[in-house]
Amino acid sequence: MNNYGRLALILAAISLSLTFFFPLWTIILEAPQYPEGIEMYIWINKITGSSEYTLQNVNILNHYIGMKPIHPDSIPELKYFPWIAGGMIALAIIFAAIGNIWLARIWGSIMFVLAFLGLYDFYLWEYDYGHNLDPNAPISIPGMTYQPPFIGTKYLLNFVATSLPNVGGFALGAAWVFGVITWHHFFKRTVRIGAAMAGAAAAAAAMLASCSTGPQQIAYGEDLCAYCEMTITDSRFGSEHVTDKGRIYKFDSIECMADYANEQNATGAFYVTCFDKPNELQNADNCSFVISKQIPSPMGGFISAYDTEPKAISVVEQAGGELLNWKALRERRL
Structure with a gap:
């Protein structure tokens, strides 16, 4: 393995270690009774919020529409995800020290699969909470579901749900990119590391662009007004x-x-x-x-x-x- 392969593994290990210090994901709920929004942070081993009452407030909203209460202790992923991440960090450091390129590629392949499975598991978690509703809830509308968006903003009755990756999520994405880089030289042996790093930078730029603070194009005929809840139709006034x-x-x-x-x-x-x-x-x-x-x-x-x-x-x-x-x-x- 050349120094570039070792560097990719070391950077991947550093990126993964950040997931222990920053939340992976942020879910924001805004409702008339909570105009400032309720921010819930999903970490690799816990769920917290912008205040000590965040989960309590989220569960109050969940109760009214029939969603299950969120109890971090009952979510098994929060128990074994830290061990998986810790194991991948240790393997990255060990494989970098050994210097075998195929070990690095095995690590990259495992990282690729784990990242996909992690995102899919998160989607299933959101699906379960949004679809398996209590039919005896105070607010029960036949056929209505409340699955939060995977990424982006979604209107659910009279509240708005926003789901975005946090610092830990971007760090996990960076580890995935560095895992892909371990395979880069297998397919293009003559490509210099500058091209590989440029690809990583482009991917990071794309992820950051998804969190841009500028305006978004209005989908006329589809988007709803956040104030009057009417469909936005006239492109002269949006x-x-x-x-x-x-x-x-x-x-x-x-x-x-x-x-x-x-x-x-x-x-x-x-x-x-x-x-x-x-x-x-x-x-x-x-x-x-x-x-x-x-x-x-x-x-x-x-x-x-x-x-x-x-x-x-x-x-x-x-x-x-x-x-x-x-x-x-x-x-x-x-």
């Missing part, structure tokens, strides 16, 4: 709020987002679609807004956005109305 933690809320109109922001005292970034540029989200702080009875909007606020003040002034001159910036518009909606 709006988004990106919280300080990167969570995204979509709205069918500027007035819905402004009312939501005022009621929740929301911070973060706000994006609006300019009336003359459908499907293009822009930062609300950089836009000008017109309230005019001649320009109806989805929820009756008569609010439209424009990317420059001269455009907005021209609209006011032609259609009449009031010109405001984002801060003034929020104050106007109070």
Whole structure:
């Protein structure tokens, strides 16, 4: 084995060791009674939350819709996952010391299979909790299921579930990438380590991109407004709020987002679609807004956005109305 194979194993061992110090996954539940959200962290050996009452609050929500309570002690994976990870770390160090390339490739193959099985097990866990419901629950809707999303955000009745990998999850992904690198030279012996590391960097960049704090494209005709729960249909008025933690809320109109922001005292970034540029989200702080009875909007606020003040002034001159910036518009909606 050359030094690059040893380096891949050592980096894989370091990456796996991070799973003992950081959560693998984060699940966030937001409901009217918990507007700030309940954050649940899934570690390699435990389940915690943003407060000491997180699991209690999650189980209260689960009770109303018939989901089983979450008891970490009853989840066997939390008992044997640390042993599996510890064993893989030890093998990576031992195989790196021995220096046999085929041992490194065996390690990479095992890591590949374990990563797949771990993700599949997580999916089954979510499926079980979301589908095996108590028919005698206070809220029981025939045919309704509550499986959280594997990755992303999903609306479940009147609450929102968001599921994203945490630092430990990305570290596990990095260990998988380094495991793949151990096989790289078997198929392309002439490729230098720079190309392999570039591939690892690209994979890491892709994973980080999935947690981007920028706006997301609105799926018109499919996405629901986070405030009024109506389907978002008009591409001239779609709006988004990106919280300080990167969570995204979509709205069918500027007035819905402004009312939501005022009621929740929301911070973060706000994006609006300019009336003359459908499907293009822009930062609300950089836009000008017109309230005019001649320009109806989805929820009756008569609010439209424009990317420059001269455009907005021209609209006011032609259609009449009031010109405001984002801060003034929020104050106007109070």
